[in-house]
Amino acid sequence: MFLIESSGHPSVRQLAQTAYDRLAEGQSVDHHVLSDLLGEASGKGVLREMHQKYGPVAHEAIIMPICREIGRQRPIPSRRRPPGYTPEPDPLTAPIGGF
Secondary structure, three states: OHHHHOOOOHHHHHHHHHHHHHHHOOOOOOHHHHHHHHHHHHHOOHHHHHHHHHOHHHHHHHHHHHHHHHHHHOOOOOOOOOOOOOOOOOOOOOOOOOO
16 A cells, blocks of 8 residues: 555655565565654655545554554663662552551
8 A cells, every 4th residue: 555655755665665575575574664664654744645545444454554563573672770769669569567
């Protein structure tokens, strides 16, 4: 769908072609390529045009599988704590004092 709808936007078309070629070869498409595809399509107005042309349900059916694949592949960033951070005791697991 992105190949068809991005004919007037070479940067979007090239990303869509890269993703399509990898899928056609039986390979997975890296989340960076998919993120870039959605970002370019959004920036160039392709997503808006698709939404207007096909409606919200079809638009979601086109976009959401890509979003889910990005979410599946993207690494979860670690939660770094600032130096000297001491967590407060959890009231559910803290010992009960005075007994």
